[in-house]
Amino acid sequence: MDLLTIIQILDSTVRLATPLLLACLAGLFSERAGVIDIGLEGKMLVAAFFSAAVAAATGSVWLGLAAGVTASVTFALIHGLASITFRGDQLISGVAINFLASGMTVLIAQDWFSQGGRTPSLTGGARFSEISLPGATALREGYRETIADGVEPSGVSAIYWDLISGHTLLVYVAIAMVPVSWYVLFRTRFGLRLRAVGENPGAVDTAGVSVVRLRYAAVVIAGVLCGLAGAYLATGLAAGFVKDMTAGRGFIALAALIFAKWRPWYALFACLLFGLLEAVGNRFQSIDILGIGIPTQFMQALPYILTVVILAGFVGRAIPPRAGGEPYVKER
Amino acid sequence: MDKLPKWADVALIPLINLLLALLVSGLVVLLIGEDPVEALQIMVRGAVGSTYGWGYTLFYATNFIFTGLAVAVAFHARLFNIGGEGQAQLGALGVALVVLWVPWPHWTLALPAAVLGGALFGAAWAAIPAYLQARRGSHIVITTIMFNFIASALLVYLLVGALKVPGSMAPETARFPETTFLPTARDIFAAMGISFGRTPLNISFVLGLAACWATWLLIWRTRLGYEIRAFGQSESAAVYAGISPFRIIMLAMLISGGLAGMMAINAVMGEQQRLLQDNVLGAGFVGIAVALMGRSHPLGVLLAAILFGALYQGGAELEFETSVPREMVVVIQALVILFTGALDGMVRRPLSRMFLRFGRRRPAPAAGGE
Numbered sequence: 001m002d003l004l005t006i007i008q009i010l011d012s013t014v015r016l017a018t019p020l021l022l023a024c025l026a027g028l029f030s031e032r033a034g035v036i037d038i039g040l041e042g043k044m045l046v047a048a049f050f051s052a053a054v055a056a057a058t059g060s061v062w063l064g065l066a067a068g069v070t071a072s073v074t075f076a077l078i079h080g081l082a083s084i085t086f087r088g089d090q091l092i093s094g095v096a097i098n099f100l101a102s103g104m105t106v107l108i109a110q111d112w113f114s115q116g117g118r119t120p121s122l123t124g125g126a127r128f129s130e131i132s133l134p135g136a137t138a139l140r141e142g143y144r145e146t147i148a149d150g151v152e153p154s155g156v157s158a159i160y161w162d163l164i165s166g167h168t169l170l171v172y173v174a175i176a177m178v179p180v181s182w183y184v185l186f187r188t189r190f191g192l193r194l195r196a197v198g199e200n201p202g203a204v205d206t207a208g209v210s211v212v213r214l215r216y217a218a219v220v221i222a223g224v225l226c227g228l229a230g231a232y233l234a235t236g237l238a239a240g241f242v243k244d245m246t247a248g249r250g251f252i253a254l255a256a257l258i259f260a261k262w263r264p265w266y267a268l269f270a271c272l273l274f275g276l277l278e279a280v281g282n283r284f285q286s287i288d289i290l291g292i293g294i295p296t297q298f299m300q301a302l303p304y305i306l307t308v309v310i311l312a313g314f315v316g317r318a319i320p321p322r323a324g325g326e327p328y329v330k331e332r
Numbered sequence: 333m334d335k336l337p338k339w340a341d342v343a344l345i346p347l348i349n350l351l352l353a354l355l356v357s358g359l360v361v362l363l364i365g366e367d368p369v370e371a372l373q374i375m376v377r378g379a380v381g382s383t384y385g386w387g388y389t390l391f392y393a394t395n396f397i398f399t400g401l402a403v404a405v406a407f408h409a410r411l412f413n414i415g416g417e418g419q420a421q422l423g424a425l426g427v428a429l430v431v432l433w434v435p436w437p438h439w440t441l442a443l444p445a446a447v448l449g450g451a452l453f454g455a456a457w458a459a460i461p462a463y464l465q466a467r468r469g470s471h472i473v474i475t476t477i478m479f480n481f482i483a484s485a486l487l488v489y490l491l492v493g494a495l496k497v498p499g500s501m502a503p504e505t506a507r508f509p510e511t512t513f514l515p516t517a518r519d520i521f522a523a524m525g526i527s528f529g530r531t532p533l534n535i536s537f538v539l540g541l542a543a544c545w546a547t548w549l550l551i552w553r554t555r556l557g558y559e560i561r562a563f564g565q566s567e568s569a570a571v572y573a574g575i576s577p578f579r580i581i582m583l584a585m586l587i588s589g590g591l592a593g594m595m596a597i598n599a600v601m602g603e604q605q606r607l608l609q610d611n612v613l614g615a616g617f618v619g620i621a622v623a624l625m626g627r628s629h630p631l632g633v634l635l636a637a638i639l640f641g642a643l644y645q646g647g648a649e650l651e652f653e654t655s656v657p658r659e660m661v662v663v664i665q666a667l668v669i670l671f672t673g674a675l676d677g678m679v680r681r682p683l684s685r686m687f688l689r690f691g692r693r694r695p696a697p698a699a700g701g702e
Contacts (some may be wrong), residue, residue, distance in 0.1 A: 082674035093674035096666050103662030110657045111364040301485035304478035311470035
């Protein structure tokens, strides 16, 4: 395996990790505030559909993005209504949201486009285009010229022009969201209160801060981030919406969140790791490690297996926010 | 807190929730430009208007009885087993192995063995998350979700490798031998001289009814059932009464997984007659809706399962006759879960207040609280 192949795999790792990362950070905000969110999958799916549908109809990816985020936030508010206002079961609400997204997207897609539950393929301005960082084109040309000259290039320059440059805007946004999330959660008053509401809502309430408002804020932030994740899936990674296109990514993001022990920087690495597994699984049918053939199905199951291992506490302990999953009942 | 009379809790609230879900579904149908009344008529006619419709309705219902009971038993111990899908897949593997490996002379011999195989494999798949919850405190919802994905990867691995028919391209096992085919409703009714449509409804439906009855016995007539309910009501009180949480979590989840695994008797042995990659078709998740609607009572689960069976069959007819795709059923299912599960408080709270107000006027304490 030469350097260029490795760089190509890493390049697709970054692409595949992006929706995971955005959804994972969405889960981070929600769960740190004490609202468990297994509806990440559903929110990504509605966002994917509406961003693709609106982008296809208007030809503008920005309008698509706005529509996707709006749809995702709407679903987030349903989750908030059920789990914060009506103190329902957050897990059941998440399950309902996933089904609602899975059914509604196909229903509306069929009604609007009649193409068997998909949107038309997106082209041109209806997709996010790849951003070429300064100097990347020149380096790539240089690389091609060395091949043309008959010299085998080292491929080191490809780290810049292939791996770092040439992604769509949302990839860079996703990566930038990691330090932003860290800063908001751990260096601002809002973040302190948000984390407190996930550990001990009673104390926050006693301090005169509204638990309900904080939790709604967290749920809406999760909605926006899931919206970005879904929009990236349909308008960046793929060119349009197909039925159930999230394909369990919301659950892998949830797994990454646990794997990262509810921390932003760890989340980045967990998502990159799971993205790498997917990228390797996409490229090779089976992999030989020390003479033992590892089937792709094992690679696909690995994120889930790793999460179970982490959850079981055999390798480091993942301790969730203490008030997670419990509706807050104000004392009278 | 219990301010509602029992009949309101078990009948009125689920009914209101269901009506709300159907109302919103009707709005959705209206929004995509179809007539909701006509859609409902097509669904009802398709589901229960003929022996053919009934056959499919009850066939789907049999799947949902098993997965619904699985979720319900776990609910009684306040465990949310979201892994019915994976447990049913493993159950299917168990059933397929039993049926394919032993040359059964007759289905009457194969059936008990297959029930055992399905239940054991399903229970085994629930055992690991149960153990991790009981001993290591890992959240059972998350682990069972993860186990769903692991199960489907495992099944794909086996079906493209060890279990595939040599020389065949399709990722499925060999067809089950004909001696193990379960008698269908058509055969049984034909023997009685009644003509019944050609449907996959088979003897497993009777097994499903038996499972409902056995679950009722277990939960309300045995010591273990009492312990499960006590544990579900209050873990600390149960521990004080000498009930071991480890034992209850393990047993409740094993029974739950076993019930989910038995679904394969109907779906795999009864209909598909070979092991396919996707043999559960979401029934594991429908079980959640069924258990919620049925208030975790076996009779409620039975009724809810038949309702959902009718919904699935009616949805198929709807797709056939109009432009409304089959996914309409998924939307209805989601709304039922949302209204009966998550938004329950929306109906319950005002209703309790109403009962409290009108209950007080009577001299006898109509409300059963203290």
